[in-house]
Amino acid sequence: MNPDDLLVLPGNWNFDYRYFAGATASRFFAELRDNRRIMGRRCPSCRRLLIPARSYCDACYVETGDWEEAGLEGTVEAFAIIATQFPGLPEPPLVIGFVTLDGADSAILNFVRGVDLSDVEAAGRRLFEQTRVRVVFAGDPQGRITDFHFVPVNQRTS
């Protein structure tokens, strides 16, 4: 058959959902919104402080224990600089980073703002050297993970 004669039907999937965060994540977000604290739970077995908060330790498979507050500075473990727009996803340029907050033993993902992205290559190389970031809370907290973001510590003005 002529390729132009092949039928191609339009379609889309656009379902609404409600995601059940569970009690532990709900408290994590309440602390973030109401007290501007980033809290985690410590594994009684391996002693890791898991942030974001988990109700059980993935490695030991036991229920986590006490709530503890993490520092508001941390170290970027991994980052990516999004430079291309993909349909349905936020507009670039954006930096995302997994950050281990001081006192925590696992990493939390968020945007790293305040990075000069006029030259993406240079920005990437700079982020290899400059791994310390601090938490900046949003002015209008919603009880969501987007209630904060990171900015580099000792931000250079270029």
Place this chain on the structure above:
Amino acid sequence: MSDPLGIIGVGQTPYRKRNPGLSAGELVRIAVTEALADAGVGPDAIDCVIGGVAPDALSGIADIDKAAIALPGKPYFRINTGGATGSSALLAAKTWIEAGRGDVVLVVALERMGQATTAQSIFNTIFDPVYEKDFVLTTITMAALRATMLMRRDGFAGEHWAGIAARNFTQATLNPLVVGAKARSVQDVLDSPVLAWPIRRYEACPISEGACAVIVARGELARSRSTAWIRGTGAYSDTYAMGDRMRRPEGSLIEMVPLRRAADRAYREAGITDPLAQVDVLELQAPFAIIEAMAYPALGLSDIDGNRRFVEDVIAGRVPIAINPSGGAQAANPVSATALIRVAEAALQVRGRAGARQVPDARLALATGQGGATQFSTVVLLGSELP
């Protein structure tokens, strides 16, 4: 010692961006018919069918495997471990036969992602909606996050990723199943736009559709044919969240702990003590160069301290092992089928049926599978000789 198992038939459609001339069932039928012919058996010989399909949303049809089922009337089940789906399905077939439920299993994996017009936003839905989904996580950013970890730890640069990518894309020009394969130079890759730094457009695997079928058998049926014998296997999982795997005593996110365990297990079963010297061919489920670079130490081919030099040797063609003669997953990555394609290509190599991409005297080939954020890893070792 149980009766050895092997792959007696392989069938593959060409892999292309879209197939508007073929339904999902038609794609599957092409691969299955070819695999049956290759094995020299009819549908009656098949005791069970195992289907592999990863995220349904890529096709826009829920449980699309039902719509494309091969040989109705047999026992059937579906496997889904993301990008490792195909090799996980193969290992399920091995287990099913070893459990004594039958002697011959057809494994068929299907990818219909050409129907998706927004693949990266679909990939975003595989991530945790509570803590992580808001941050543009996709398969591309997932690769970029690991790439920056590796670059900082080991001193890798964009030239390394471009070197691996150029090698794979160029090798794919020898593989007629990779439709539209184009040779790329390191400079071509470096000159292409940044998707998510440090990942560039010509480094990312393309959208690919297609189906792959493999027939696994034991006993006289396997002994009387040109068979790729299963010499060793391993399959392990890891935790979901990438952030929970950053600082662990057993290895960080970029140490591919499940792949290392799977390789150790497969080598032990096959009696491999020096994989770099003993394995002839690698088929890596590495849709990005970074995944390939991470896999070398996990597979025992290099150590972490020497891995950058090893990667440079790979790029320069100085290693005694053939890597991705098919072009690998970087050149064609039909997500649900890609890990089975790695197994199928390894089987073709040790059976001496790989055409223009045949590695001379290939006797032992290793195929990997990777699913999720390197959450599921498989290793399959195939040999030309009976175990």
